[in-house]
Amino acid sequence: MAVNKAGIMKIEDKVALCSIKHHKDSHIQLDEEACKNCETKICVISCPAHLYTIEPESGKLKVDHTGCLECGTCKIICPKRAVTWKYPEPGFGIYYRYG
Amino acid sequence: MSNSDELDIIVVGAGLSGLSCGYELAKAGLQVAILERGDMAGTKNLSGGKLYLEPVHEFCDDFLKDAPFERPVVSESIILTDESSSVSCRLDCREDSGFPNSVTVLMNPLVKHLAKKVSEKGALILPQQKVDELIWKNGKVIGVKIGSEVLNARVIVLADGVLSFLAQETGLRPEHLTRLYGLGIKEIIQLDSAIIEDRFNLPSGLGASRMFVGKITQGLPGGGFIYTNSNSLSIGIVVHLEAIQDWKSDKEIWELLEAFKSRPDVAPLLSGGKTVEYGAHLIPEGGFKNLPKPGIPGLLLVGDAAGFVLNTGSTLRGMDLALVSGVLAAKSIKEAAKKNFSSEVCLNHYQQVLKKNFIINQMKRYKKASDLLALQRLYNRYPHRMVRLTQEMFMVNSEGKSTSFGKMVRKFIFKVFGWRGLRDIWRLIRLGS
Numbered sequence: 001m002a003v004n005k006a007g008i009m010k011i012e013d014k015v016a017l018c019s020i021k022h023h024k025d026s027h028i029q030l031d032e033e034a035c036k037n038c039e040t041k042i043c044v045i046s047c048p049a050h051l052y053t054i055e056p057e058s059g060k061l062k063v064d065h066t067g068c069l070e071c072g073t074c075k076i077i078c079p080k081r082a083v084t085w086k087y088p089e090p091g092f093g094i095y096y097r098y099g
Numbered sequence: 100m101s102n103s104d105e106l107d108i109i110v111v112g113a114g115l116s117g118l119s120c121g122y123e124l125a126k127a128g129l130q131v132a133i134l135e136r137g138d139m140a141g142t143k144n145l146s147g148g149k150l151y152l153e154p155v156h157e158f159c160d161d162f163l164k165d166a167p168f169e170r171p172v173v174s175e176s177i178i179l180t181d182e183s184s185s186v187s188c189r190l191d192c193r194e195d196s197g198f199p200n201s202v203t204v205l206m207n208p209l210v211k212h213l214a215k216k217v218s219e220k221g222a223l224i225l226p227q228q229k230v231d232e233l234i235w236k237n238g239k240v241i242g243v244k245i246g247s248e249v250l251n252a253r254v255i256v257l258a259d260g261v262l263s264f265l266a267q268e269t270g271l272r273p274e275h276l277t278r279l280y281g282l283g284i285k286e287i288i289q290l291d292s293a294i295i296e297d298r299f300n301l302p303s304g305l306g307a308s309r310m311f312v313g314k315i316t317q318g319l320p321g322g323g324f325i326y327t328n329s330n331s332l333s334i335g336i337v338v339h340l341e342a343i344q345d346w347k348s349d350k351e352i353w354e355l356l357e358a359f360k361s362r363p364d365v366a367p368l369l370s371g372g373k374t375v376e377y378g379a380h381l382i383p384e385g386g387f388k389n390l391p392k393p394g395i396p397g398l399l400l401v402g403d404a405a406g407f408v409l410n411t412g413s414t415l416r417g418m419d420l421a422l423v424s425g426v427l428a429a430k431s432i433k434e435a436a437k438k439n440f441s442s443e444v445c446l447n448h449y450q451q452v453l454k455k456n457f458i459i460n461q462m463k464r465y466k467k468a469s470d471l472l473a474l475q476r477l478y479n480r481y482p483h484r485m486v487r488l489t490q491e492m493f494m495v496n497s498e499g500k501s502t503s504f505g506k507m508v509r510k511f512i513f514k515v516f517g518w519r520g521l522r523d524i525w526r527l528i529r530l531g532s
Contacts, residue, residue, distance in 0.1 A: 008357045008360075008361055009357060009374065011351075011353050014286070014353075014374065014377040015377060017374060017375060017376055017377055018376060018377055018378070040344075042343070042344060044351065045343070045346065045348075045350075045351050045352060046282070046340075046343045046344075046351075046352050047351075047352070047353075048282065048284045048352055048353045048379035049353070049379065050351060050353055069377075069378055069379040069380075070143065071282065071379040071380050071381050072261075072262045072275075072381055073282050073340065073379070073381065075275065076275040076276070076277055076280060076340060076381070077277055077340060077343065077344055079344070086264075087136055087229055087264075089229070090136060090226075090227035090228065090229050091138060091227050093143075094142075094143065094378070095137070095138060095142045096141070096142055096143065096144060096145055096206065096207055096376065096378055097142075097207055097375075097376060098205045098206070098207055098287045098331070098375065098376045099141065099144045099145050099146065099205055099206025099207040099209075099210070099378070
């Protein structure tokens with residue numbers, strides 16, 4: 001749901017500014033069964049990097065770990081406890097240059 | 100494993116609390132290894148960007164000497180926001196006390212600098228070390244496991260931040276619950292230093308802090324901030340996680356920051372600036388009532404991992420508590436070292452010094468803050484009405500009339516707040532007294 005109004009940045013562009021070295025294996029795993037039965041999809045709303053999206057055709061929830069800011073919000077906020085979230089492996093993940 | 104392989108202390112996490120702890124320990128000649136999961140110290144840290152120096156002065160004077168702070172804060176304001184208008188209360192302090200109460204900071208350069216100081220004192224900082232689990236023996240923590248490798252130490256200090264999976268493993272911290280956390284989202288916007296000083300009405304080299312409450316969080320408990328760095332602005336919002344869970348909106352949380360940036364009363368401050376980084380981090384906001392025990396035999400908790408954050412409504416402090424708790428933990432460990440690293444001496448001493456110093460007593464003093472600050476009316480009703488009333492105060496109508504002072508006061512009491520509101524104000528005033 002990127003906004004294109006003048007002066008407003010798209011979230012994808014903001015995340016692209018970050019220095020992130022992503023591992024080929026995701027550090028975020030979803031319990032697909034639990035997600036399928038979840039009505040809140042609170043992860044979609046609350047992820048500050050907009051990594052959670054629902055595939056239009058299948059209605060399936062997916063997560064793109066490559067832009068993860070490592071805040072941990074999705075893990076804590078998921079009412080179904082369906083998010084398994086670990087720190088990325090050493091040498092990978094976000095590198096805050098300013099912080 | 101023989102005793103010679105055993106370190107005196109392992110600190111998990113090279114953030115502010117881990118480093119201040121490591122510094123004190125290394126200075127005392129103890130053998131310290133600090134394990135950091137990032138590529139180097141400072142790369143996984145994110146803060147709002149305002150550090151209160153006054154409380155850490157006594158503990159970290161030498162440690163923070165020559166630290167690369169951005170700007171000493173001389174201009175503070177709280178801004179109540181409506182849809183597009185705002186009312187602000189601003190303090191421009193031009194007295195030179197010689198020592199700033201707070202400074203703006205960027206975590207990466209600050210932590211990097213501090214890590215260097217800690218290394219110079221003889222502590223070993225090992226980057227790219229993600230601790231997977233703790234090693235126990237007879238109910239005591241005796242080491243850490245990194246992959247298949249085991250490192251033993253007489254004391255383990257957990258300075259592994261807000262999520263502290265390791266503190267959870269010990270059972271000291273409960274399962275992650277939304278009511279114990281706030282979410283901070285922040286951007287760094289690069290801007291010429293002269294432009295910053297011009298826009299924020301600042302003397303050369305000095306800084307401003309702007310806190311925003313009201314419409315910017317769409318009525319969710321939380322607020323926004325702008326801090327001036329040397330050549331950039333930190334702009335962000337903090338929202339309580341439990342409130343996001345119940346949030347009825349078609350927006351996503353990141354859009355709040357974009358809406359904040361594009362407000363007509365904020366956008367001119369950022370104009371021409373270039374966003375260079377975006378980040379998000381959780382904040383432990385459980386307050387005093389949810390503080391875990393600060394350790395178990397063989398292990399101490401410091402900083403965010405211990406839940407040391409103080410939210411008073413007008414200040415949100417974590418970094419000063421992190422620095423001081425690290426120093427206090429080091430003192431306790433030094434005390435225990437005299438008694439063959441007795442884990443009982445260590446933990447008892449730590450609990451006592453925490454109580455004696457401001458961390459626990461200030462958090463206790465503000466123990467009611469988290470309930471009060473969760474009231475949604477503080478974020479939608481009152482700011483909105485304050486903006487309206489202030490607008491009226493400055494207005495002259497077509498009949499040439501303006502509102503009398505007496506009427507304004509009556510409206511302020513009965514319309515803006517009402518009895519319940521007056522009670523809320525009373526409770527806010529009483530916080531911390």
